[in-house]
Amino acid sequence: MSSNPRLLVKNAQQVVLICNNGEKFLTKLGMQNLCVIENGSVVIGSDGLIEAVGPAEVLRAQYSRASFDHVIDATGMCVVPGLVDAHTHPVWEGDRVHEFAMKLAGASYMDVHRAGGGIHFTVERTRAAAPPELLASLRGRLVRMQRAGTTLVECKSGYGLELQTELKMLEAIEEARRTLPINISSTYCGAHAVPRGKSVAEATEDILRVQLPELKERMSAGALGVDNIDVFCERGVFDLGSTRAILQAGKDMGLNINFHGDELHPMNAAQLGAELGALAISHLEEVTDEGIAAMATAGTAAVLLPTTAYILRLPQPRARDMLEAGVIVALGSDFNPNAYCCSMPIVMHLACVNMKMSMPEALAAATINAAYALRRSDTHGSLEVNKHGDLLVLDTPRWEHLIYQLGGHQELIRYVVIKGNVVVDNNKTMQL
Numbered sequence: 001m002s003s004n005p006r007l008l009v010k011n012a013q014q015v016v017l018i019c020n021n022g023e024k025f026l027t028k029l030g031m032q033n034l035c036v037i038e039n040g041s042v043v044i045g046s047d048g049l050i051e052a053v054g055p056a057e058v059l060r061a062q063y064s065r066a067s068f069d070h071v072i073d074a075t076g077m078c079v080v081p082g083l084v085d086a087h088t089h090p091v092w093e094g095d096r097v098h099e100f101a102m103k104l105a106g107a108s109y110m111d112v113h114r115a116g117g118g119i120h121f122t123v124e125r126t127r128a129a130a131p132p133e134l135l136a137s138l139r140g141r142l143v144r145m146q147r148a149g150t151t152l153v154e155c156k157s158g159y160g161l162e163l164q165t166e167l168k169m170l171e172a173i174e175e176a177r178r179t180l181p182i183n184i185s186s187t188y189c190g191a192h193a194v195p196r197g198k199s200v201a202e203a204t205e206d207i208l209r210v211q212l213p214e215l216k217e218r219m220s221a222g223a224l225g226v227d228n229i230d231v232f233c234e235r236g237v238f239d240l241g242s243t244r245a246i247l248q249a250g251k252d253m254g255l256n257i258n259f260h261g262d263e264l265h266p267m268n269a270a271q272l273g274a275e276l277g278a279l280a281i282s283h284l285e286e287v288t289d290e291g292i293a294a295m296a297t298a299g300t301a302a303v304l305l306p307t308t309a310y311i312l313r314l315p316q317p318r319a320r321d322m323l324e325a326g327v328i329v330a331l332g333s334d335f336n337p338n339a340y341c342c343s344m345p346i347v348m349h350l351a352c353v354n355m356k357m358s359m360p361e362a363l364a365a366a367t368i369n370a371a372y373a374l375r376r377s378d379t380h381g382s383l384e385v386n387k388h389g390d391l392l393v394l395d396t397p398r399w400e401h402l403i404y405q406l407g408g409h410q411e412l413i414r415y416v417v418i419k420g421n422v423v424v425d426n427n428k429t430m431q432l
């Protein structure tokens, strides 16, 4: 194997580092003032980690005698870190295009859920699916996310709601993690809905006494790597008491708490998460001022999901209030059969237009802060020496075009690089 640096990306018009002092997250003004090098280069070593990043002429002198396995001439282009998608549900069978029509005609998310559709519809089909079928659709979705610039993605289970199917989903995620270049953070979400025929108490009991112990055993045996625990804390789904019990049990097993809260009704989920030391809470369309203050104090990230409010016509999450209070704001696509979106550039665009975030805030939220929400910001989320060499080369002289050009990412993203390997190369297509 060659010990040459794996990749040189040279002479980029802009290299957006995001930050350069080992920050684990950014808040307030830090999100406005991203670290950008004009006319810069990046070197990724044979171990896939960033070896050097800086002004092009400095790196040219420093590496004047080196040879590289691969060189990308980024003259006139921009380099940004690989995007981080902090919230997805990508393992399932059974799309819900018919429900999209119902929602367009006025049905609410909970109307559909109560009528036996929504998550329950997908649960039935996912329970019936064979593992290879589940893995194939998962792989297709992850490849699509990667083409849209995502290099680290959180993937949830949660369409089984009983042990065997939850394990089948987590195994599919594990197999994808082993065989695809995209980085994955795996989340057990057995409390995504109360299964048909069970009460909340019975479902909670099953998770605590059956599902989590089996998960723990497989994790200790090294058969399964799970990073996070999730619960859909919502009126008519899991109440505050059952949410607390499940999250605490997951935390006791060493999982990060990262859950759905305050989405459709104010539940005081943000306060509960802050009290339990949650790493992140998603949605928060209905969070209260007290919840925002508690999250800011606890360092709990808010994972905002602009596609949900957009598709369900919900009130927008109060991003500006959270940003001003110093909450660590991150973004996710919420890819699921309700919100079929694989593109973080579109998510950033929606965050800017509908949630009033600035473009630098949106990029920080989709890189370093999303990595923080997955406890990966020591290795991902910015272009700093010794972090993973995950980056995008954009065919534009200013990085903001990635957000500005709604749906234009297919044309803008020339290369997607993960650990110094080019995993998407649109250069050839562009020249046709």
Ligand SMILES: N=CN[C@@H](CCC(=O)O)C(=O)O
Pocket (backbone or CB within 6 Å): 089, 118, 119, 122, 232, 260, 263, 308, 334, 336, 337, 338, 339
């Ligand atoms: N709100 C709960 N879970 C998902 C939706 C899942 C589904 O509808 O299948 C979400 O984050 O939007």
Ligand SMILES: [Zn+2]
Pocket (backbone or CB within 6 Å): 087, 088, 089, 260, 282, 334, 336
């Ligand atoms: Zn979700």
